[in-house]
Every structure is written in structure tokens, then in C-alpha cells.
Amino acid sequence: MTPVPLLQLKNLRRAFYGLDVLRGVDLAVSAGGITGLIGPNGAGKTTLFNVVSGLVPPDAGSIRFDGEEVAGWAPDAISRRGLVRTFQVARGFPKLSVFQHLMLYGRDQPGESLWQAIVGTKAVREREAALAERAWETARFLKLDHLIDNPATALSGGQKKLLEIGRALMAEPRLVLLDEPTAGVNPTLQNEIGERLLELPKRGITVLLIEHDMGFIARLCNPVIVMAEGQVLTQGTFDEVRTDHRVREAYLGRRAA
């Protein structure tokens, strides 16, 4: 019996101004690994992330996550359910420190109720202390601990990407969607990010990532899903999809007859 996938999309559709960007996406991500999502520019990869994370509602189709239908849910509800995403261009809060970024993503915070925040209950203090410990641990794991009191704007591009991964980790998700975790990052830091990502499945976190660097995909991802023109073209190991002629055509165009 095959296990039930952690994330299953069926016939997911989304159009913008009459242009079909997602034209019936079917895919499944099983728990416990790093799945790569590749495809030429305009294939609909980021739109897929936007729809799955709730930022853009789907026109039609089903998104089953961890046994529950989440299509049409608000992004914050999806995030609290255990599905957290990052952005292609690292987005954060300019006036918040690295530490505050990490703390913010902590789940189940009693101190986010207005009343408890004003009263300052024991539950609030205990949760803050526990989260602070996790935030330090996460910062050390990503080698950002020496920057913990810096504003996020003071970080380099690569460090911002690392911080995004750290934020996702703080949320204790079941699944993270990483949108180009190494875009615009120097090779040394790229290896660093790759190594950190390999740790995630060991912590019980499943990863689905978009990436254009094929070396990175080959090293980290199995399986690899290929999207083109708003649909899933094929899926398999990196070597399988690399040799697939449809994938070559999608990237390079058809040979003229």
C-alpha cells in the first residue's frame, strides 16, 4: 500500500486576466524528503506556491494537505496548519531584528492575545523563554547567531535566505515550500544552504523547493517534478527527468522539422 502523500494537488487551476497560468496541476509530495520543482520561466511554479500557501485562491481544484482540504483557506490558517513558505526575493520586516524574525514565527504564542499580552501571564513568559531558546538554537544552526541583534536589512542576500529558512524552521512545519533558496547566493553559501536543507527531513520536515541551479537540484532532490506551461510534465529522479526529451523541449523548444 502506498502511503498517503503529505501534499496532494488535483486539477489545480488559476487564471489571471484570462491567461491560464495553472492549467490543471496534479502532483503529490510524500512525507519525509526533499522534492524539487523545476521548469522554464513562466511555467507557473511560483504561482503554484502562491496558490498552495493561500495567498492566491485557486479557481478550481483541490489542495489536500496532511489529510485536510485547505483550498481557499487564509494564508495564516494554512501556515498554522503546518505549511510554511519562503519567497523568491527574500522578504522580511526591515525594522525587526534577526531574533525578532525568528520569534515571530514561533507557533502557539499565548502572548499574541491582546489580553494575555497586557496581563503578562506566566504562560506568556514561559512560551517566550522556550521560543527564545529555540531561536538561539536555530540561529546557531544557520550560523546567524553573531548577527542575532542586527536588523534583517543588515544581512547579505545569502544570509537573508538563511534567515528565511530559519523562520520556516521556527514554525515547526510539516512542509516547507522554498522558492529559489539559493537565488543570487555565492557558491560557498549555496553549499552551506544545501547542507542545512539536507538536515530538515531528519527533523521531520518535508521540503518542496523551486530552483534553477541544476547542480543543486541533482545533489538534494529526489524526486524532481518538472512543470511547463501550467502543468506537470513529468516526474522522477534527476537523471530520469534530465534525459526526458519532453523536458529538453520544454526548456529549449522543439527541433524544427
Next chain:
Amino acid sequence: MLSYLLFIATIGGIYGLLALSLNLIWGGVGMVNLGLAGFFAVGAYASALLTTIGHAPIPAGWLMALVAGGFAGLVVTLSTTRLREDYLAIVTLGFAEAVRLIASNEIWLTRGTDGISGIPGPWKRALGPDFNAVYFLIVVLALLVVFFLMRRIDRSPYGRALRAIREDAQVAQVAGKPVLRFKTEAFVLSAAIAGLAGALYGHFTSYIAPDMFLPLITVYIFLAVASGGTGRPAGALVGAYMVMTLLESSRFFVEWIPGVTAVQRAALKELLIAVALIVVLRLKPSGILPERMPPAPRPS
């Protein structure tokens, strides 16, 4: 002279409450409320009507002001949830003007532009000339309570979530924060504080009329928060007293300038205030007491 200073200090305290109210939503969540004067008016009228026509005790009026201000805030936020951020500014500005026009025209209730006089002050008759001093202490007490409340929120996980929403609401939502809930709560609380400030104002001056709630008050409070420091309650308070001091002291300063007419003096006064604020913001672009980034607690 002392009673004049007490008067200024009391009005400054009421401005301080308004500044704390604005700082919570503008400095805290980044919502622009151009209708602050409207919530101020709602509170002032609610309390004045309840204690004059309704003959209720003054504390009941203050409570009513909090509730009425908060309720008005709830209506405004819920009616703007589907609009983009900047439209909130337009709606709130319209709200404040609507409140003022209702107060001017619903004569059966508000006595129109004549205003409501004879608003009772606490122990006013018994205190006689000491009334101003006692009332100043009441305002200071209210100011301190609200100030510590705001500081608590500011330093709590709640305040952290508000800041995140201010910086990027979409990312905050992806981080699992119910943005609408945070915005609504903060706006309602802020409007309630503005309402309380209005009630404190009415029972102090014993008279309110629609032309006391012009948009200019909102502008002064924005100047106070911007020059004092957005995103920090202490900054808002300092800013409020600074703007109040500028408004009043410039009045004396222009008296010393020879050879200008009364009209020119009034214009000169506005000019002086403008110059002073430009100087402050030139030297301290984030305000006198800028927002702080709290350091992470060191692991034990």
C-alpha cells in the same frame, strides 16, 4: 500664571492620550487614521450627553466614551476590511467630517453649533479654584495607565506581531498571524483611547462644540507622534507635550516682535511652529525618541 500652566499641562495630557492612541495604530500597525478628531469627538459627545441630559455620574460618562469610541472604531475597521490600506486614510477622514457634521446638524441631540455647555466637572463646586489642579492629576493618572498599557503591548509578542504586520502584512500572514484580527483589535483599542481623551476634554472645559473637533487636531497629533518618535509610546508622549509647548509658547514669543499686526502675528506663530518641527525632524529624522530594537535575551 499657575492656573494657566495647569491648563496647558492638562490639555497637553489630553493630547498625550491622543498621541498614544495614534501611535498604537500608526506606529504599531502602520494604519493611517486621519479621523482621530472624529473619535475624540465621539467620546466627548457620548460622555457630555450622558452626564447632562442623562444625569449620569461622570465616571459612567468616561466609561461610555471608551465604549462609544471603541464601537465607532469597530464600525470603521470592519467597513474598510475589503479596501486597500491607503483607503483607510480616506474613510477615516470622511468619518471625522461626518461626525462633525452630524454634531452640527442634529440639533435635537447635540444642540448643533451652539454646542453643549454645563458639562459637569468632578467635585467642581466643592474644589473651587483647586479644580484645575485636581483635574490635572486625574488626566495624569489616565495618561499613566494608558502609557503603561501601551508599553506592555509594545514589548509583548502582541506588539511584535503588530510591527510585523506594519512592515509587510502578507509575510506576517504567511507567518501565521491573523492580520485582520490584530488590526481590528488595535484600531478599536486606539479609538477607545481617543474617545476617553474626548471625554476628559469635555468635562475639563465644561463646554464642547463641533468646531473644536476640526481636522487640525489630527494634524497636530500626527506632528506630535512623528516628531516624538513613531513606534515608541514614550516618544508619542514627549512629542505631544512638545507640540503643545510650541503651540502655546509661540503665542508669547510673537508678542515681542515689534511692528507687526495681529493678523501677521497669528501667521508668524504658525510659521514658527513649522520651522521648529522641521528643525526637530532634520536633526532627528526618526523622532526625538526613536523606535528601539530590543536585544535578544542571552541564553543562560
